[in-house]
Amino acid sequence: MIKMGPNSTAHRPDFFLFGTFLTLLAITLFGCGDSSSTASGFVITVGSVGMASGKVTGMFAIYGKEGSPVPPTLPGVADKSFGTDGVAVFETKAEIEAKALAVQHDGRLLVAGDLVSEETGLSGAIIMAFTESGVRDTSFGEDGLIAFVDPAMEIKAVDLAVQEDGRILLLLNAGDSLIVVARYTLDGMVDPGFGDEGLVVLGTNKFGLKAGAVAIQPNQEIVLVATAKDLQDPTVPSLFAGFRRDKKGYADEGFELFWGLGTDLVANALTIQPDGKIVVVGSSLTPEYLGYAQYRGLPDGSPDPSFESGVLYDKKNPQITFKGKAVALQADGKILISGESSDASNGEKSLFVARQLENGVTDDPFGTLPWQTGGLGAIVIRPEGRDSFGRAIGVQKDKKILTLGTTTDIITNREVAFISRLDKYGVLDILFGKESVYQLSDPSLNITAADMALQDNDMAVAAATGSDPASGRHAFLICRVLTGGLQSFTVQNNTDNPVFAKVSEDGTWSAELSRIEPGLLYLRAVYEGEAVESWVNVPLQ
DSSP states (O other): OEEEETTEEEOOOOEEEESTTOOOOOOOOOOBSSEEEOTTOEEEEEEEEOTTTOEEEEEEEEEOTTSOEEOOOOTTSBOTTTTBTTEEEEEESSEEEEEEEEEOTTSOEEEEEEEEOTTTOOEEEEEEEEOTTSOBOTTTBTTTEEEEEOTTSOEEEEEEEEOTTSOEEEEEEETTTEEEEEEEOTTSOBOTTTTBTTEEEEOOSSEEEEEEEEEEOTTSOEEEEEEEEESSOTTSOOEEEEEEEOTTSOBOTTOOEEEOOSSOEEEEEEEEOTTSOEEEEEEEOSGGGOSEEEEEEOTTSSBOTTSOOEEEEESSOTTEEEEEEEEEEOTTSOEEEEEEEEETTTTEEEEEEEEEOTTSOBOTTTTSOTTSOSOOSEEEEOGGGOOOEEEEEEEOTTSOEEEEEEEEOTTTOOEEEEEEEEOTTSOBOTTSTBTTEEEEOBTTBEEEEEEEEEOTTOOEEEEEEEEETTTTEEEEEEEEEOOOSEEEEEEESSSSOOEEOEEOTTSEEEEEOSOOOSEEEEEEEEETTEEEEEEEEEOOO
16 A cells, blocks of 8 residues: 555556556746745745754745735635635525536536425426526526426436537436436527427337436537446346437437447446547446446447457455546546445445556556656545545646545544545645645535536536435535646755645645755745746755
């Protein structure tokens, strides 16, 4: 087990593939001295150097127009300008559960979920709208709400997607075996130009379908994936199934995606590559192959022979199992997968993140820094050593990786949603939040993570469900978390291994070096893309 932070751990699963295809930024040097700054006015100051303890302290500040230092913007803290202190809340006595989040091009935030009416007991799906600043947007739909209810069958929300023109796609499960795609205008009105009066219903006599996710190809055609189960013979293993509709909702008869391995598969997540290829992620439920499943299809849905589709599981540690819940693409074509891992030997559940190369092979160096040896391929994240599970994953423009999950608060033992960040190497970013984690918590509510999206400015927006059965309180919660500001800060002395310094909200910082020797202390910070370097004389003591 390799420690990835004070209270987080990572390990390398020895993955086995079961299947058919078994700026550095330019640096300006400022010479020796106690501090350095750029023209933009930010400065690193060394306060003290402990020769015996190896502890170095100082200040990282930005000088404003008046010449007064202000603390730097730190990633992993709530954006106080959003909602109330960074969180927008819609509370109701009705039972609600957030399922999906989407951002429209004008910045409006949409949250889809399920609702059970307190008055009638009817259940259905809803979409709620919030402005970019986290206020209920009553101009959307009917008083800020869209409701989809059918008294004849149970309706459940699954996923959301926004088309290029701002139109909204809501993916639903209807009853036990049907899928519905509903489309709305950007203002929340039913779009009669889509399918049959705004609806497309999918179902076959042979397969029962459970929706997994919806996404949009570069040509704006709509792809959705589902789990398909044989209705005539329940012993036949379930499959990944995919369907494509054009911009008006009409079926693409040339598209076909039905893929299986002889194991029970469940489709949970979907993303589309820039070349139109389709990446589907889910889980295998067959005991011998309990792992996360990955499939890549060509734009027509057929298997991509250049990709190793299959089920990945830990062959050397069969007591550890994986469920794939989310997928994201890096700009270089690598594929990130997140979800939940379980260890039967100790009962621990952990959020995991794995990275695949563009051809579907596990990226073994993922999880280690360049100057370290070996590779992990995947890591697990357990904030404060507690059980966790993943629900969403995203990639910033600077290649850092954000993942959303649920864990429990060490004091209240209530569920809390959290966002954790990894650097581009797959190592926990200790400059993000508190011990690499931003936590959305409420001492009176259980808060369960639902979905996450990145805005154009790379700020992370996450949706969650708040509930307290004892009081009957239920809520949708949306938080916005700062991701810019300080990107890295390293300290080095007489060693090739830099140490990442901890920076507090007041701008003070500290680092623990393995040894301090007389000579030069090296500092390097990257703030909003600008690098600052400094060499500081370490005096003889």
